[in-house]
Amino acid sequence: MMSNATQLIHSIPCDPLTGALSVPIYQTSTFVQDAPGVNRGYDYARSNNPTRAALENLVAGLEKGAAASAFGSGLAAIDAVVKLLKSGDEILAVDDIYGGAFRLFTQVYEKFGITVNYADTSDAENVLNAITPKTRLIWLETPTNPTLKISDIKAIAQIAKAHSCLLCVDNTFASPALQQPLTLGADIVVHSATKYLGGHSDLIAGIVVSNTKELGEKIKFLQNATGAILGPFDSWLVIRGIETLHLRIKQHCSNAQQIAEYLETHPAVDKVFYPGLASHPNHEIAKKQSKGFGGIVSFTLKNDTEEAAIKFVTSTRYFHLAESLGGIKRLLCHPANMTHKSIPSAKRKAAGVADSLIRLSVGLEDAEDLVEDLAAAFEKLNTSHILNKQNEYAGSLA
């Protein structure tokens, strides 16, 4: 049996026309026809493009799906899946869902009569209790962004089937190198390919993978009918990123594990969120359904204030403060003020995204250097805490 990594590299096609080893970028809007309706498989580049098709086939294979469609962003991919529904249908979604998906559901789709209910899906029992006769789509992220909650895909897929609902898993954080939700019973997988698939923080892209040809055709219809396609150059960049996916993910996982273990021992840290830690409440499910635990680590501070978190995220030398994740370079962010700003604060906190929560996207540098950087930022936090106390004291004397 070929390994997944071998299969992946082997499945990237050479150009049948010229033998070019790298997939050519077909930078064209249209294709010449021999007679009306007689073409060589392509007619107009919104409907299909050979470079995009190479990417779509590659990701369908990686996720063990029947078909894939590539979109201009992860959100456009999510949007295409929601468009499978009709007015009156309900979505049941994981409660600490990515802020952009929450915004799309509430601010765009609610007015079209699609309602969303949220549940802590890390306990499958909660899914069963929250399902209504109108639920048509169950939406999971596992691990979630940014509290790294894990949901049992297999158990929830069984619940979805029993209630005639589609199960869609946002597999952005794990990537198919670690977890293949379609093999566990999910119907659809979505990706922000902006993250690990692309892997180099140089593009915005999204992918929907379906477990059947029929579902794949519905998504393909929506891709063409609504037009949010991925262009040929960005498709090529994602293919190029995917070529090193397995290698990168291995290093991300190993670095993240070391950093999570370091954070667990630091006196300024309150909680560490990483599915690879034995202390993670869903560690056993994570071990069962994925080959590794990914490159994202979140933590909260004992001094649980936005001020302390902001001080920390502006004190690191290597970790850059930025939205996004999954690239070779390390990044960090403060979700309460960045990715999750569009979620009302009470709802955000109830989902475990505390004021001081900091999310690290661990890069491919040496783990020791990254730990050193974090240690120095903790030092600064400590001194600023003492200075604040001194200022408070001076103020009280004045």
Ligand SMILES: Cc1ncc(COP(=O)(O)O)c(C=O)c1O
């Ligand atoms: C889990 C997850 N899904 C979807 C998205 C949206 O992807 P994009 O930014 O490519 O539209 C993001 C973006 O951060 C994400 O983290």
